[in-house]
Amino acid sequence: MKLVSILNEELIFTNVSGVSRSGIYTDMLKKAQAVLDVPLDVETIVSGMIEREDTLRIPYEGCALPHLRGPEFDDLYIIVGILPKPVQLKESDVAPCSMVVMSLVSPDTSDLYLKSLAAMVRFITHPGTLAQLSQAKTPVEFLEMVRESNATVRSNLVAEDVMVSCESFLRENDTLSAALDLFSSGDNITIPVLDSNDRLVGEITAMDILKSFIPEYIFRMDNLDFLTSFEPFNRIFQEENQHVVRDYMHNPQLTVHPETPLIQFTVRMVKKGVRTCFVVDANRKYVGEIMVKHIVKKVLRG
Amino acid sequence: MEPSTFIFWFGTVVFVGTYALIASEKIHKTVAALLGAVLMMLVILPGPGHHGGGESVPAPVVQTEQISPAAASLNQLERNLSHANSNAMRNADRYSRLDTFSRYSNFDVVFTLAGMMLLVNLLSGTGLFQFVAIKCAKLAKGLPIRTMILLVLATALLSAFLDNVTTILLVAPVTLLVCSELGVPPIPFLMAETMASNIGGTATLIGDPPNLIIGSIANLNFMAFLVNLAPFIIVLTIIYCIILWAYYSRRMHVTVEKRALIMEIDENAAITDRGNLIRGGIVMILTIVGFLIHGAVGLQPCVVAMAGAALALCICKVDVDHALEKIEWSTLFFFMALFILVCGAEFCGLMEKIGSLLNLMEGWPVPVVVLLIMWVSALAAAIMNNVSFTAAMVTVVAAFISGNSAFSGSSACRDLLWWGLALAVCLGGNASLVGAAANLVTVGIADKNGHQVTFGQFLRYGIPVTVGSMMLASIYILVRYYTVCI
Numbered sequence: 001m002k003l004v005s006i007l008n009e010e011l012i013f014t015n016v017s018g019v020s021r022s023g024i025y026t027d028m029l030k031k032a033q034a035v036l037d038v039p040l041d042v043e044t045i046v047s048g049m050i051e052r053e054d055t056l057r058i059p060y061e062g063c064a065l066p067h068l069r070g071p072e073f074d075d076l077y078i079i080v081g082i083l084p085k086p087v088q089l090k091e092s093d094v095a096p097c098s099m100v101v102m103s104l105v106s107p108d109t110s111d112l113y114l115k116s117l118a119a120m121v122r123f124i125t126h127p128g129t130l131a132q133l134s135q136a137k138t139p140v141e142f143l144e145m146v147r148e149s150n151a152t153v154r155s156n157l158v159a160e161d162v163m164v165s166c167e168s169f170l171r172e173n174d175t176l177s178a179a180l181d182l183f184s185s186g187d188n189i190t191i192p193v194l195d196s197n198d199r200l201v202g203e204i205t206a207m208d209i210l211k212s213f214i215p216e217y218i219f220r221m222d223n224l225d226f227l228t229s230f231e232p233f234n235r236i237f238q239e240e241n242q243h244v245v246r247d248y249m250h251n252p253q254l255t256v257h258p259e260t261p262l263i264q265f266t267v268r269m270v271k272k273g274v275r276t277c278f279v280v281d282a283n284r285k286y287v288g289e290i291m292v293k294h295i296v297k298k299v300l301r302g
Numbered sequence: 303m304e305p306s307t308f309i310f311w312f313g314t315v316v317f318v319g320t321y322a323l324i325a326s327e328k329i330h331k332t333v334a335a336l337l338g339a340v341l342m343m344l345v346i347l348p349g350p351g352h353h354g355g356g357e358s359v360p361a362p363v364v365q366t367e368q369i370s371p372a373a374a375s376l377n378q379l380e381r382n383l384s385h386a387n388s389n390a391m392r393n394a395d396r397y398s399r400l401d402t403f404s405r406y407s408n409f410d411v412v413f414t415l416a417g418m419m420l421l422v423n424l425l426s427g428t429g430l431f432q433f434v435a436i437k438c439a440k441l442a443k444g445l446p447i448r449t450m451i452l453l454v455l456a457t458a459l460l461s462a463f464l465d466n467v468t469t470i471l472l473v474a475p476v477t478l479l480v481c482s483e484l485g486v487p488p489i490p491f492l493m494a495e496t497m498a499s500n501i502g503g504t505a506t507l508i509g510d511p512p513n514l515i516i517g518s519i520a521n522l523n524f525m526a527f528l529v530n531l532a533p534f535i536i537v538l539t540i541i542y543c544i545i546l547w548a549y550y551s552r553r554m555h556v557t558v559e560k561r562a563l564i565m566e567i568d569e570n571a572a573i574t575d576r577g578n579l580i581r582g583g584i585v586m587i588l589t590i591v592g593f594l595i596h597g598a599v600g601l602q603p604c605v606v607a608m609a610g611a612a613l614a615l616c617i618c619k620v621d622v623d624h625a626l627e628k629i630e631w632s633t634l635f636f637f638m639a640l641f642i643l644v645c646g647a648e649f650c651g652l653m654e655k656i657g658s659l660l661n662l663m664e665g666w667p668v669p670v671v672v673l674l675i676m677w678v679s680a681l682a683a684a685i686m687n688n689v690s691f692t693a694a695m696v697t698v699v700a701a702f703i704s705g706n707s708a709f710s711g712s713s714a715c716r717d718l719l720w721w722g723l724a725l726a727v728c729l730g731g732n733a734s735l736v737g738a739a740a741n742l743v744t745v746g747i748a749d750k751n752g753h754q755v756t757f758g759q760f761l762r763y764g765i766p767v768t769v770g771s772m773m774l775a776s777i778y779i780l781v782r783y784y785t786v787c788i
Contacts (some may be wrong), residue, residue: 218474225571
């Protein structure tokens with residue numbers, strides 16, 4: 001199915017007004033209400049969307065993707081708004097937004113919503129696409145751009161739709177100190193280890209590092225309640241610059257390709273108890289990572 | 303080639319090859335034993351619906367019922383004979399329908415081990431053994447030599463009632479912790495404990511697997527082991543501790559500060575499940591009582607062990623599946639395969655040939671025969687692992703006893719040989735790294751914690767202990783001979 005087929009010309013607005021998130025969303029919904037047959041409680045929908053965005057803390061980067069699911073909607077409505085000039089919608093946003101793609105999702109259309117959202121994200125993350133779309137003067141011009149791109153809505157979600165491109169990675173010869181810095185600065189629990197050609201050669205977890213500094217015999221004891229003063233971590237401070245990541249990494253527990261369907265990698269992750277899996281291309285070049293929280297955020301709360 | 307010649311050589315090659323594979327540790331010992339056992343079953347050992355290459359195995363000797371003297375009349379005698387014969391036929395028929403594993407595996411040994419493994423796993427989950435080890439260090443007030451001696455005594459005592467490997471697995475981690483806190487090298491402690499576990503295990507039927515095998519073949523019960531071996535083992539352990547004291551007391555010193563660290567460890571916090579400790583403890587005591595009386599009431603050790611395990615699983619609040627998973631299945635399969643392998647060697651005539659070597663000692667003085675068998679057995683146990691050696695040796699010794707008038711005619715001499723063999727294989731296991739399973743486990747734990755013990759280093763600890771303990775054991779056997787057998 002083509003992405004353009006599920007977009008409604010009447011729900012694309014190139015003259016959205018407002019300088020805040022609430023104002024922009026309200027304006028788009030009021031404009032949509034004039035077109036749609038279904039009555040919309042604009043205030044409630046806007047507050048619901050904002051509450052959801054704040055709860056999930058999804059940072060936007062150039063394009064906002066608010067949505068709300070509810071029984072009051074009888075179908076999937078995708079409302080596109082192009083802002084006259086970029087607006088910083090939330091403090092946490094990576095960049096001001098010049099376009100808003102709002103979705104109102106009925107209970108029956110959750111699946112289609114996820115697929116169309118994935119298609120939209122794939123489409124607008126193409127270099128230059130978002131800037132081009134933001135310049136559209138009319139809905140027809142906007143739709144023409146989408147049509148020309150031949151963007152499609154896939155029949156299923158794949159790894160590429162759920163993954164995030166992670167900037168944090170380590171090289172085999174990096175020191176433990178560098179690894180510990182990365183762990184402490186981000187919320188990653190597993191960091192990919194790449195070779196000089198950006199191929200995935202392993203993964204390292206903070207647990208790997210901690211475990212290597214705890215004597216093996218400690219793990220042989222079922223109960224450590226009696227152990228209060230034993231302190232093996234001084235060694236880490238003393239030796240973190242002398243050891244390299246290569247000696248502490250292990251083979252990636254799970255790697256998938258960008259085209260791997262959602263159900264496949266989700267089941268594999270659950271089955272193996274893996275919290276992070278890495279996405280690699282045919283040459284094992286690192287593409288991105290999928291954490292359990294990404295599945296929850298993008299699929300269940302996307 | 304005659305079929306019987308082929309069978310002999312095939313069985314010999316399989317038997318020797320498997321033992322060589324086990325000793326070399328090139329592949330997992332259980333896999334090696336299973337391969338050997340399967341080859342024996344495929345080619346040599348007959349089973350139901352399969353007659354192998356040899357003649358069929360006769361049914362085990364069926365004890366005919368004792369005819370009461372009161373049954374004086376001929377009719378009564380005939381009725382008794384007829385009843386005994388029908389029982390014998392029924393038993394023979396049942397035996398013929400047994401599957402191959404049941405025929406050739408010694409399930410008395412296997413189930414005794416399994417039952418004790420279950421019981422010990424339940425108890426270890428309560429923190430009891432960590433408590434004991436920490437208590438030893440605290441009773442010693444952190445003084446290294448005292449700590450070593452108390453840990454050695456605790457290990458020897460625990461090993462008398464638990465499997466040696468299990469004892470080491472429970473005591474070694476706490477030992478490493480204590481040594482780390484005291485800042486003393488852990489290897490002397492670990493070596494001393496390993497030797498103590500092999501020595502302590504010699505005291506009882508269930509303390510060391512070779513004893514279980516000997517007890518099962520020689521029909522010696524728990525009480526017999528306790529009465530005949532435990533007193534000597536107590537003396538040996540005391541002498542061992544004195545030697546440790548003399549050797550190490552001036553070689554280890556720790557500061558007051560480090561000793562204080564040990565005194566701050568709260569041993570009571572090691573107990574995680576008081577309820578299960580009490581319930582499991584009661585079951586363990588009942589099981590030991592069961593072992594003490596099993597000979598008198600005519601129960602096999604495996605029935606006692608499995609009864610204890612079943613009772614513990616019933617009254618202790620544990621996840622039964624998890625408890626069963628923790629059984630060392632690899633060890634049990636190793637034993638099962640080993641018994642089949644030995645049966646194969648027996649069936650092909652290899653054991654008879656080896657036994658004929660022992661027949662060269664026909665007419666020799668009993669003490670010389672016993673001591674010679676003891677020292678050769680100790681050496682062989684050290685080279686090829688005491689369990690593997692014992693599994694084969696008991697068959698040879700049993701055949702030798704039945705064919706040698708000095709031993710078959712005197713139960714005291716016969717038992718003396720069994721006690722000598724038990725002492726030799728258990729104490730001989732101390733000599734080398736591969737001599738006993740506990741040795742390998744200790745060295746493995748030490749290695750994983752950055753303390754490597756090479757084969758040669760182990761010999762430096764093992765040979766003096768083995769030679770010393772074997773000399774004392776020889777004296778004990780001689781004393782017994784001149785006081786009991788003559």
